[in-house]
Amino acid sequence: MIELKGLVKQFGDLIAVDGIDLVVPKGEFFAVLGPNAAGKTTTIKMMVGLIKPTHGSAVVAGYDIQQNPLKARERLAYVPDFPFLYEKLTPLEFMRFTGQLFKIDPDRVRTEGEQLAKRFHLETFLHKPIEGLSHGTRQRVAIASALLHDPEVFVIDEPMVGLDPQHARIVKDILKERSQEGMTVFLSTHQLSVAEEMADRIGIIHQGKLIAMGTSEELRRQSGQDGALEKSFLSLTTESESTANFS
Amino acid sequence: MDAKDTHPEPHRERSAFALLAGVHLKQNWRRLEGVLLQSKLLSATVLLFIVGYCWLSFALFYRAMRFVGAFPGLGDLLVERMIFILFAFLFALLLISNLVISYSNLFRNRETNFLHCLPISPNAIFQWKFLESTVVASWAFLFLIAPLLVAYGLVEEVDWTFYPVTVFMVLMFVILPAIAGAWSAIGLARYMDRRFFQYTTLGLGVLALVALAFWLKPDVVTDDMLETRVMLVLDRLLKNTQFSQFAFLPSYWLASGVISWSEGATSATGFFMLVMLSYGLFWGRFTTVMAGSPLYEAASAVQSRGPVVSRWKWVQWLNRNKGNRTKAWTPRFLERFFGLLFWMPQDHRAVLVKDVRVFWRDTSQWGQSLLLFGLLAAYIVNLKNFSSKLNNPFWIHLISYMNLGACSLNLATLTTRFVFPQFSLEGKRLWIVGMAPIGLKKVIGIKYTLACLISMSITGILIFMSCHMLNMPWGQISYFTFVIAVMALTLNGLAMGLGVIYPNFKEDNPSKIVSGFGGTFCLVLSFLYIVGSIAILAIGSPWREQSVPWVVMLGWGSFMALSLGLGLIPYRIGIKRLRHMEI
Numbered sequence: 001m002i003e004l005k006g007l008v009k010q011f012g013d014l015i016a017v018d019g020i021d022l023v024v025p026k027g028e029f030f031a032v033l034g035p036n037a038a039g040k041t042t043t044i045k046m047m048v049g050l051i052k053p054t055h056g057s058a059v060v061a062g063y064d065i066q067q068n069p070l071k072a073r074e075r076l077a078y079v080p081d082f083p084f085l086y087e088k089l090t091p092l093e094f095m096r097f098t099g100q101l102f103k104i105d106p107d108r109v110r111t112e113g114e115q116l117a118k119r120f121h122l123e124t125f126l127h128k129p130i131e132g133l134s135h136g137t138r139q140r141v142a143i144a145s146a147l148l149h150d151p152e153v154f155v156i157d158e159p160m161v162g163l164d165p166q167h168a169r170i171v172k173d174i175l176k177e178r179s180q181e182g183m184t185v186f187l188s189t190h191q192l193s194v195a196e197e198m199a200d201r202i203g204i205i206h207q208g209k210l211i212a213m214g215t216s217e218e219l220r221r222q223s224g225q226d227g228a229l230e231k232s233f234l235s236l237t238t239e240s241e242s243t244a245n246f247s
Numbered sequence: 248m249d250a251k252d253t254h255p256e257p258h259r260e261r262s263a264f265a266l267l268a269g270v271h272l273k274q275n276w277r278r279l280e281g282v283l284l285q286s287k288l289l290s291a292t293v294l295l296f297i298v299g300y301c302w303l304s305f306a307l308f309y310r311a312m313r314f315v316g317a318f319p320g321l322g323d324l325l326v327e328r329m330i331f332i333l334f335a336f337l338f339a340l341l342l343i344s345n346l347v348i349s350y351s352n353l354f355r356n357r358e359t360n361f362l363h364c365l366p367i368s369p370n371a372i373f374q375w376k377f378l379e380s381t382v383v384a385s386w387a388f389l390f391l392i393a394p395l396l397v398a399y400g401l402v403e404e405v406d407w408t409f410y411p412v413t414v415f416m417v418l419m420f421v422i423l424p425a426i427a428g429a430w431s432a433i434g435l436a437r438y439m440d441r442r443f444f445q446y447t448t449l450g451l452g453v454l455a456l457v458a459l460a461f462w463l464k465p466d467v468v469t470d471d472m473l474e475t476r477v478m479l480v481l482d483r484l485l486k487n488t489q490f491s492q493f494a495f496l497p498s499y500w501l502a503s504g505v506i507s508w509s510e511g512a513t514s515a516t517g518f519f520m521l522v523m524l525s526y527g528l529f530w531g532r533f534t535t536v537m538a539g540s541p542l543y544e545a546a547s548a549v550q551s552r553g554p555v556v557s558r559w560k561w562v563q564w565l566n567r568n569k570g571n572r573t574k575a576w577t578p579r580f581l582e583r584f585f586g587l588l589f590w591m592p593q594d595h596r597a598v599l600v601k602d603v604r605v606f607w608r609d610t611s612q613w614g615q616s617l618l619l620f621g622l623l624a625a626y627i628v629n630l631k632n633f634s635s636k637l638n639n640p641f642w643i644h645l646i647s648y649m650n651l652g653a654c655s656l657n658l659a660t661l662t663t664r665f666v667f668p669q670f671s672l673e674g675k676r677l678w679i680v681g682m683a684p685i686g687l688k689k690v691i692g693i694k695y696t697l698a699c700l701i702s703m704s705i706t707g708i709l710i711f712m713s714c715h716m717l718n719m720p721w722g723q724i725s726y727f728t729f730v731i732a733v734m735a736l737t738l739n740g741l742a743m744g745l746g747v748i749y750p751n752f753k754e755d756n757p758s759k760i761v762s763g764f765g766g767t768f769c770l771v772l773s774f775l776y777i778v779g780s781i782a783i784l785a786i787g788s789p790w791r792e793q794s795v796p797w798v799v800m801l802g803w804g805s806f807m808a809l810s811l812g813l814g815l816i817p818y819r820i821g822i823k824r825l826r827h828m829e830i
Contacts, residue, residue, distance in 0.1 A: 011551055045550060046365050050545040073366040084361035088274040100266050101365050129277070
């Protein structure tokens with residue numbers, strides 16, 4: 001599970017994240033939406049321990065990421081929008097390397113790796129250098145490697161970037177399955193349809209604040225807008241902006 | 248809040264450090280294999296260049312040491328002092344190099360960010376990155392001093408034990424600037440943002456220039472003094488180099504150890520080895536155990552991007568005022584400055600402003616420049632040792648051509664490092680620059696002009712200063728300044744042309760673009776051009792004794808033809824290639 005308590009991040013005189021309180025229970029698929037520069041990626045960076053919060057704390061899988069970073073990271077997987085991969089390695093070597101970093105038994109790495117490679121249609125690329133793979137294939141390699149240690153919490157930023165519809169479907173299915181098996185998923189996206197389709201709950205971050213949260217139905221009710229989620233999103237973010245300007 | 252540990256017991260295997268070392272070895276081996284398979288010409292060129300460099304530098308060091316060592320009664324003292332000075336300067340350069348490389352490796356590196364998200368302790372991340380930075384920052388130093396130490400060993404006629412002992416001492420020595428560089432990088436990242444760093448560097452640079460101006464005041468040494476009071480003159484000339492014998496400088500320990508062993512004073516060498524070993528072990532252990540936590544703090548600060556100074560109240564006030572200004576869209580200093588070039592079309596000026604801004608804001612480029620300017624500064628400081636009262640025409644002649652060689656080699660480094668990758672980097676932004684009505688051909692032309700103006704200013708000032716220090720007449724000063732200007736035009740044309748002929752659109756990092764075939768080829772051609780030109784000009788020099796007019800004319804004509812050919816042909820081929828280029 002994920003627990004964010006009064007999370008604040010200040011860059012000089014700019015408050016990028018302004019007191020976010022959030023609990024994502026075990027096995028929940030949580031999607032976070034927000035306009036550009038809303039504070040989504042900063043929140044994620046604090047959650048995975050890449051940056052320190054100015055105030056507040058982030059607890060991942062029961063461990064405070066600042067107090068017990070290694071324990072938390074053993075249970076966490078993070079896939080950024082442009083993940084880093086070793087260009088001269090093959091996907092198989094990269095997965096084996098990831099398995100060794102997470103100290104997984106080599107037999108388990110092999111069986112899990114084979115399964116993941118099959119699910120993500122990576123078998124034909126397993127022995128080819130990563131430098132020659134397309135962006136979509138690299139993205140699949142990164143997601144498959146991140147799932148290898150069977151994380152309790154999976155944080156992913158814009159997972160569908162560069163994926164064709166077929167592979168986007170595969171990624172969605174696997175994440176949903178894992179979530180139903182107990183993995184907590186925290187997904188950040190601009191694609192409202194992905195959030196609506198996948199998430200158990202959706203949070204909207206705007207100007208560093210969590211301005212709305214709930215199922216897509218609840219968000220519609222909060223915004224007073226029927227129909228597509230887009231309308232609710234636009235209504236909520238515009239309303240929040242005008243309130244901020246007024247105050 | 249700590250949860251009950253229900254996670255499966257991790258499988259114990261290799262340490263994170265060993266895993267990272269293994270992955271990197273594999274990556275680098277494949278890179279090498281790729282280069283060997285893809286381009287035999289590149290491999291042969293690089294090999295030839297390495298062998299040629301080692302041979303040439305060995306020969307130069309050997310002859311120089313023999314020559315200086317033969318000075319009656321004082322030869323050994325002078326050689327010794329040369330070793331101390333050289334190691335002191337190399338130590339300073341190693342410090343800068345370690346600082347710059349550690350900074351980019353620890354804080355501007357995607358792999359480091361990736362590793363911070365994995366269950367690896369910050370200490371393990373630091374240990375790996377420290378080793379990597381040390382190797383990257385120190386290989387050039389090892390490459391530079393290897394021929395020097397071999398030459399020194401041969402001149403001093405040492406036995407074989409000198410070489411392994413020296414290797415051991417050098418390895419212990421390089422650890423020390425690596426540790427200092429890593430801590431400075433962490434401190435810098437923690438407490439300074441890019442702009443603060445740039446302004447501080449600029450401020451320090453101005454201070455250094457003022458100090459250099461004072462330092463460069465020539466010593467007056469009369470012929471009478473040279474004949475009657477040699478020791479006094481020598482004392483005066485050497486007093487400015489006494490800093491290299493400061494007992495707490497690691498370069499002093501290394502130089503003393505090397506010299507002592509060559510003289511058979513093995514216990515003295517043992518002492519200096521133990522000094523280096525104790526410092527290396529203590530600070531090495533301290534750093535590899537303690538740097539993890541500050542590394543994480545600093546990485547978080549860098550990732551946060553918020554400048555530390557913006558926490559200060561007055562900066563916040565200033566920023567607020569800046570934001571409120573209605574003049575936000577009015578032209579800034581650079582636009583106004585380039586606006587003075589009223590005859591130049593607006594789009595040309597826009598490319599110029601963009602190029603200058605990108606260079607200024609890319610601190611990694613700055614880091615490389617710092618190293619180059621460090622070399623230039625070391626060179627200028629050394630000019631003082633050539634007394635302005637030298638009146639022997641042979642020496643003036645020799646030194647003036649050596650100055651030209653040093654300046655043009657610096658110029659070749661600048662053009663290969665900064666001008667060659669320009670087109671490859673622009674290719675990435677082709678959607679905007681290439682599609683604009685200005686056209687790529689003109690963009691290349693503007694970049695060439697800008698590069699020429701900047702490099703001509705730097706080397707022009709340098710050559711002017713060095714000639715002035717030698718009290719050369721205005722005719723000769725103009726001659727050398729004109730020669731360096733022609734060389735700047737040629738070397739920039741060569742770098743720009745080859746950059747278009749051998750582009751690399753996959754890389755974002757200019758230093759990686761330069762390390763490919765085109766960059767290496769450019770460096771080798773530039774080097775050959777410099778050696779050829781200086782030889783031609785020296786043979787056909789009008790100031791040689793018994794110079795023959797037709798030899799002077801022939802030399803001058805050959806130099807101009809060589810410069811024109813090497814500068815113009817690759818540039819023209821590059822421009823022609825542009826028409827059919829598919830990116």
